Amino acid sequence: MREEIEPALPVNLWGVDFDYGTVFICVLCSLILILLSWLVTRRLRLVPGKGQVVLEGIVGAFDNMTQQAFGKARGRRFLPLIGTLFLFILLANTIGIVPVPQFEIGGEGYEDLNGNGHFDGGERFEDDNTNEMRDGGFVLPAWEEPTKNLNVPVGLAIFFLIVAHVSAIRVRGVWGYLKSYCDPLFVMAPLNVVSKLAGAVSVSFRLFGNIFGGAVIMVVVSHLLASVGIPVALAGFFGLFVGLIQAFVFTTLNMTYIALEVTETD
Amino acid sequence: MPDMEYVIKVAAFLGAGYAMGMGALGPAFGLGYTAGRAQEGMSRQVAQHGALFRMMLVGQALAETSGVLALVVAFALLFARGGGEGIDKAAALLASGFSIGSAAVGVGIGNGLSAGTACASAARHPKYFPGIQQAMLVGTAVSQSTGVYAFVISLLLIFYSS
Amino acid sequence: MNLEAMQTLAPQITKAAAFLGAGLCMGIGAIGSAIGEGFVAGKACEAISRRPDVYNDLFRTMIVGQAISESTGIYSLVIAIILIFVA
Numbered sequence: 001m002r003e004e005i006e007p008a009l010p011v012n013l014w015g016v017d018f019d020y021g022t023v024f025i026c027v028l029c030s031l032i033l034i035l036l037s038w039l040v041t042r043r044l045r046l047v048p049g050k051g052q053v054v055l056e057g058i059v060g061a062f063d064n065m066t067q068q069a070f071g072k073a074r075g076r077r078f079l080p081l082i083g084t085l086f087l088f089i090l091l092a093n094t095i096g097i098v099p100v101p102q103f104e105i106g107g108e109g110y111e112d113l114n115g116n117g118h119f120d121g122g123e124r125f126e127d128d129n130t131n132e133m134r135d136g137g138f139v140l141p142a143w144e145e146p147t148k149n150l151n152v153p154v155g156l157a158i159f160f161l162i163v164a165h166v167s168a169i170r171v172r173g174v175w176g177y178l179k180s181y182c183d184p185l186f187v188m189a190p191l192n193v194v195s196k197l198a199g200a201v202s203v204s205f206r207l208f209g210n211i212f213g214g215a216v217i218m219v220v221v222s223h224l225l226a227s228v229g230i231p232v233a234l235a236g237f238f239g240l241f242v243g244l245i246q247a248f249v250f251t252t253l254n255m256t257y258i259a260l261e262v263t264e265t266d
Numbered sequence: 267m268p269d270m271e272y273v274i275k276v277a278a279f280l281g282a283g284y285a286m287g288m289g290a291l292g293p294a295f296g297l298g299y300t301a302g303r304a305q306e307g308m309s310r311q312v313a314q315h316g317a318l319f320r321m322m323l324v325g326q327a328l329a330e331t332s333g334v335l336a337l338v339v340a341f342a343l344l345f346a347r348g349g350g351e352g353i354d355k356a357a358a359l360l361a362s363g364f365s366i367g368s369a370a371v372g373v374g375i376g377n378g379l380s381a382g383t384a385c386a387s388a389a390r391h392p393k394y395f396p397g398i399q400q401a402m403l404v405g406t407a408v409s410q411s412t413g414v415y416a417f418v419i420s421l422l423l424i425f426y427s428s
Numbered sequence: 429m430n431l432e433a434m435q436t437l438a439p440q441i442t443k444a445a446a447f448l449g450a451g452l453c454m455g456i457g458a459i460g461s462a463i464g465e466g467f468v469a470g471k472a473c474e475a476i477s478r479r480p481d482v483y484n485d486l487f488r489t490m491i492v493g494q495a496i497s498e499s500t501g502i503y504s505l506v507i508a509i510i511l512i513f514v515a
Contacts, residue, residue, distance in 0.1 A: 068316040184404040191407045191414065198334040199327050202499060205337065209502035216509055249495045256323045272438035276445035279511055283449025286507040290457030290500035297500070298464020301493025302471030305486060309475030312482050319489060326496050333500035340453075340507045344515055374460070374500075 021102075021141030022149040029091045029146070033084075059083060065252070069259040078258065081163070085156070086251040089147065093211055093243030096145035097235055103140040145243075147211045150204075153250075157204035160254040161196075168261035196257075203253050210246045214238030270351055277356035281363025282343040285420075288367035289336025296329045296378020303382035307389025314392045321388055321399060325381025328406045332373040332413040339366045339420045350427035362423035369416030376409045450511035457504025464497035 040051040048056060062083045067075035110125035146152050169177045181189045218238060222231045304322035308315050343359055384402035388395055434441065472490035476483055 069320065184400060184407070188404070188407050191410065194335075194414065195328060195331050195407070198331040201338070202327070202330045202334045205334070205503060205506070206496075206499040209499070209506045213502060213505045213509065245491055245495045249492055252492065253323060253327070253496075256320055257327070259320070260324065272442045275442045275515075279442075279445045279449035279515060280452070281449075282507060283451070283453035283511065284456075286504045287453040287456035290453075290504040291460035294457075294460030294462075294464045294497055294500045295467075296464070298461075298467045298493065298497040301464075301468040301489070301497060304493070305468065305471045305475045305489055308486060308489060309478040309482070312479055312485075315482070315485050315489075319492075322489070322493070323496075326493075330496075330499065333503060337503045337507070340503075344507070344510060378464075 019149055019151070020139070021144070022146045022152060024141050025095065025143070025146045026092065026152065029088060029095060033087055033091060058087070062086065066255065069255055070262065074262065078255070082251055082255050085160075085254065086247055089156070089207070089247040089250055090244060092147045092152070093145055093247055094239050096143065096148070096215070097239040098143065099235075100143035102142040105138045105140065144215065145211050145239075147207060148215050150208050150212075153204040153207040156207075156250075157200045157254075160258065161200045164254075164258040164261045167258060171262050199253075199257055203250060203257075207246050207250050210242055211238075214242055270353070270356075273353065273356045274347065274351060274359065277360040278343045278347055281360045282340040283363070285336050285343065285363035285367040286340040289333055289340070289370035292371035292374025293330050293333035293378070294374070296374040296376070296381070297326050299375075299378040300325050300329060300382040300385060304385035307386045311389045311392055314389065317392070317395060318385055318389060321395070321402075322381070322385050324399070325377075325384060325402060325406070328403070328410070329374060329377035329381050331410060332370040332377070335413065335417040336366050336370045339363065339417065339424070342421070342424050346424075348425045348427055355426065358423040358426045362420040365416045365423065366413075366420040369413050373410055373413035377406050380406045380409060446511045446515045450508040453504050453511065454508040457501050457508075461498050461501030465494045468493045468497060 036051075037055070040055050044052065059079075063075070063079055066079045066082055069075065070078055165177070168180070172180065181192045183192065215238075218231060218234055221234060225231065300322055304318055304325075308318050311318070339362060343363060347359065380402060384398050388398045391398075468490055472486055475486050479486070
């Protein structure tokens with residue numbers, strides 16, 4: 001069961017280890033969002049069709065939220081960032097609803113000695129071009145949520161932390177930004193620093209823990225129960241419901257943190 | 267003296283369990299209290315819904331800090347224990363977990379009380395929003411200070427090496 | 429209890445401590461989230477009964493408040509999972 005909880009398909013590019021499945025599905029999510037947006041906005045009509053209604057609803061809701069948080073002009077400027085964050089995390093959280101194991105297209109045949117579905121180092125393979133290494137085909141990674149990997153939520157949180165602080169410097173200038181750490185009382189500066197860092201940590205661990213914990217619970221329940229219905233219902237709950245809520249909470253919290261940095265206190 | 271490395275691990279695991287267990291207790295209650303009082307305020311002043319929602323989020327972000335500190339200590343106990351062997355190191359790790367875990371209970375509840383009451387009062391006098399928010403920030407930060415002390419003590423204990 | 433006998437049992441004792449820690453962690457950590465989220469739900473019902481016309485806003489606030497209140501419970505879950513499977 002441990003292999004199902006800790007998947008590892010490490011790929012080393014330019015000296016940094018990446019997880020192939022996570023990166024693949026993240027890029028896939030981005031491509032799906034681009035394709036969906038292009039398809040819906042191709043023929044915008046005054047009396048909207050179904051897809052347009054849904055996207056207009058989401059855009060309108062986030063327009064309201066950002067305008068309430070930032071004020072009219074800045075709200076519009078931040079709207080694309082916030083809206084895209086929400087859509088991306090929503091898609092990333094819910095994409096794992098139908099789990100599909102890892103699949104390889106092409107490549108040289110091999111004997112799966114320990115039956116784990118992919119080629120490990122020591123198994124015998126047909127060396128068609130006799131270069132003494134097994135040339136793999138195109139690997140479709142296991143179809144699971146990329147936010148299950150800790151790096152994705154932490155990366156998003158770091159990105160938005162940078163956005164918040166750079167926006168604060170742009171609005172207040174460097175000296176004003178540094179002074180804002182002493183805001184209520186001078187001695188509170190270290191507490192302010194800790195609280196901002198803790199905000200970023202908490203927001204990323206909340207998203208990671210919910211999605212990863214949901215995946216682990218589903219693996220454990222599937223091992224324990226012999227039925228099909230209950231894991232499917234659980235998958236619906238964890239994937240759709242929790243995924244939607246966590247995407248919304250992540251987006252709203254990051255938006256609030258940026259707004260706190262950017263709006264001048266009076 | 268036989269190799270006592272497993273005693274260190276035992277102490278680290280028990281410490282991490284206590285740290286995150288008790289460290290989740292306080293802040294969770296505090297965050298829920300804040301949200302509840304904010305809802306009460308929203309029902310009184312429907313027009314200030316957005317501003318109250320934002321004040322609730324700010325207060326909750328502050329109140330969660332002690333939970334995050336407990337998480338950091340738990341991770342440090344699990345993965346970055348530092349050198350040293352023997353019973354004294356084991357006791358230090360266990361005590362580190364006790365310190366932040368117990369502290370986070372009180373800090374979480376206290377910060378939750380502060381933020382929640384701030385939201386409810388802000389609904390009663392919407393004109394005084396900035397003042398109430400500032401009082402909430404200062405009061406929460408001050409009441410969090412013992413939690414930060416406990417965090418510092420926890421880190422000192424983790425990086426103790428005989 | 430002689431130390432050599434405990435020495436040979438070292439991996440099992442480590443595992444035992446990991447499980448105890450995981451149980452402690454998730455068990456106590458669930459208390460706070462439960463109380464907090466229940467308080468939010470109760471106050472939400474009260475608020476909705478006071479102003480049923482703003483049901484949507486109040487419901488959304490309840491969901492967000494409960495999700496945030498759950499987060500420390502989720503941290504406990506992560507630590508407990510790490511203790512069980514990794515440590």
